[in-house]
Amino acid sequence: MLKGKIPPAVITRLSIYYRVILESRKKFLSSDEISKLTDFTSAQVRKDLTYFGQFGIPGKGYNTDLLKASILNILGLDRRWNVALVGVGNLGSALLSYKGFSRQGFKISCAFDADPSKVGTKVNSVLIRDIKELARAVRANNIHIAILAVPKDVAQNVTDTLASAGIKAILNFAPVRPKPDKSVTVLNIDLSIELERLAYFLARKS
Amino acid sequence: MLKGKIPPAVITRLSIYYRVILESRKKFLSSDEISKLTDFTSAQVRKDLTYFGQFGIPGKGYNTDLLKASILNILGLDRRWNVALVGVGNLGSALLSYKGFSRQGFKISCAFDADPSKVGTKVNSVLIRDIKELARAVRANNIHIAILAVPKDVAQNVTDTLASAGIKAILNFAPVRPKPDKSVTVLNIDLSIELERLAYFLARKS
DNA sequence: TAGATTGTTAATCGATTAACAATC
DNA sequence: TAGATTGTTAATCGATTAACAATC
Numbered sequence: 001m002l003k004g005k006i007p008p009a010v011i012t013r014l015s016i017y018y019r020v021i022l023e024s025r026k027k028f029l030s031s032d033e034i035s036k037l038t039d040f041t042s043a044q045v046r047k048d049l050t051y052f053g054q055f056g057i058p059g060k061g062y063n064t065d066l067l068k069a070s071i072l073n074i075l076g077l078d079r080r081w082n083v084a085l086v087g088v089g090n091l092g093s094a095l096l097s098y099k100g101f102s103r104q105g106f107k108i109s110c111a112f113d114a115d116p117s118k119v120g121t122k123v124n125s126v127l128i129r130d131i132k133e134l135a136r137a138v139r140a141n142n143i144h145i146a147i148l149a150v151p152k153d154v155a156q157n158v159t160d161t162l163a164s165a166g167i168k169a170i171l172n173f174a175p176v177r178p179k180p181d182k183s184v185t186v187l188n189i190d191l192s193i194e195l196e197r198l199a200y201f202l203a204r205k206s
Numbered sequence: 207m208l209k210g211k212i213p214p215a216v217i218t219r220l221s222i223y224y225r226v227i228l229e230s231r232k233k234f235l236s237s238d239e240i241s242k243l244t245d246f247t248s249a250q251v252r253k254d255l256t257y258f259g260q261f262g263i264p265g266k267g268y269n270t271d272l273l274k275a276s277i278l279n280i281l282g283l284d285r286r287w288n289v290a291l292v293g294v295g296n297l298g299s300a301l302l303s304y305k306g307f308s309r310q311g312f313k314i315s316c317a318f319d320a321d322p323s324k325v326g327t328k329v330n331s332v333l334i335r336d337i338k339e340l341a342r343a344v345r346a347n348n349i350h351i352a353i354l355a356v357p358k359d360v361a362q363n364v365t366d367t368l369a370s371a372g373i374k375a376i377l378n379f380a381p382v383r384p385k386p387d388k389s390v391t392v393l394n395i396d397l398s399i400e401l402e403r404l405a406y407f408l409a410r411k412s
Numbered sequence: 413t414a415g416a417t418t419g420t421t422a423a424t425c426g427a428t429t430a431a432c433a434a435t436c
Numbered sequence: 437t438a439g440a441t442t443g444t445t446a447a448t449c450g451a452t453t454a455a456c457a458a459t460c
Binding site for chain 3: 030031032042046047049050054055056057058059060061062
Binding site for chain 1: 214217218221222225244245280281282283287289296297299300301303304306307309310311312350351374375376377381382383385391393395396397398399400401402403404405406407408409410411
């Protein structure tokens with residue numbers, strides 16, 4: 001089913017295909033129709049899908065029920081993932097209340113902070129624990145993914161703690177790129193860098 | 207100074223180089239030292255920089271004061287950019303209070319929402335205006351960049367409004383990819399898609 | 413069958429890496 | 437000068453696109 005190396009961008013596109021298929025509510029979609037809905041080329045749609053199998057019917061297109069189920073399975077979204085939030089500041093609190101996550105099998109079930117005045121309180125009905133409890137709570141609650149929203153000077157430290165607690169996937173919002181143990185996947189979302197990219201585009205234009 | 211087409215990833219790396227140079231506090235850094243600080247190769251560091259000019263001294267390395275000033279200039283960060291936030295929900299409020307932005311010449315000076323109960327209140331001392339005022343306020347306040355944190359079903363609409371108000375750069379957090387007028391640059395930050403990428407990595411590992 | 417669209421191979425395009433002459 | 441490191445060219449690697457035979 002799985003052929004050779006898969007370009008990382010393919011995975012992002014699969015998520016996008018899934019969304020537009022879901023919204024279209026049609027029984028069949030051709031690669032050309034998916035292309036129009038996403039602005040990727042139809043060749044790319046077909047190529048991306050064939051990395052994982054043959055889901056289409058020549059002359060007809062793709063059965064969207066099959067395709068939806070297949071993409072969910074490929075992305076590992078046919079199960080629940082427990083998520084911990086580390087760092088309950090402004091951004092962390094917003095992420096804790098963010099509705100978009102729960103939609104696709106993600107559940108933020110634990111939150112941690114170092115500030116004693118926050119520990120013991122609840123945000124969006126999630127109890128905030130002391131960060132010292134992290135390793136124990138990660139194991140006890142079967143946490144798979146950590147969202148890191150801590151100040152930049154402690155990001156590396158917390159990353160190491162998460163790794164030694166057995167976490168294999170981290171979504172990092174701190175404006176540093178922690179160097180993880182090689183068994184750990186870190187995705188960095190750096191808000192300032194994105195704004196800087198926009199500034200670059202603007203500066204070039206004018 | 208500017209040679210041919212520049213791969214988009216170069217711009218992101220420039221932001222990262224800037225940060226590590228700033229933190230190192232050294233007078234000179236070689237491409238090899240920058241490589242060690244960032245985990246990019248030294249060849250890539252040199253190549254990225256020569257897209258924009260010659261900043262180094264053979265046998266010696268890069269004068270960090272010159273390099274910092276040059277990168278700021280390349281990225282267009284040697285000036286101030288006015289930013290508007292559209293959509294003051296959980297995420298929007300957090301972005302409005304986010305300290306990281308102001309550091310690099312970005313200032314969120316306007317915020318908009320459609321909810322009458324929010325209009326007229328302040329978050330982080332920024333007045334929340336009615337979204338109907340958008341076009342006028344964007345012009346009056348010389349806004350360059352919009353951060354979009356609205357529900358997905360209005361994202362396209364607001365994007366169009368922003369475009370017709372003259373905005374050329376949008377950082378979009380809504381979980382759809384608005385199709386912008388071609389004069390407008392949109393960068394999409396999609397939190398659910400990032401979590402889905404992590405789920406994919408985890409599913410492959412186990 | 414005729415028409416449409418897939419799956420896949422080959423061609424193209426673009427970005428990264430290696431190597432080294434030029435230079436401080 | 438000898439040693440170090442840049443800037444740049446050429447080689448490699450990887451991802452996207454085009455084209456079309458296979459197939460429903």
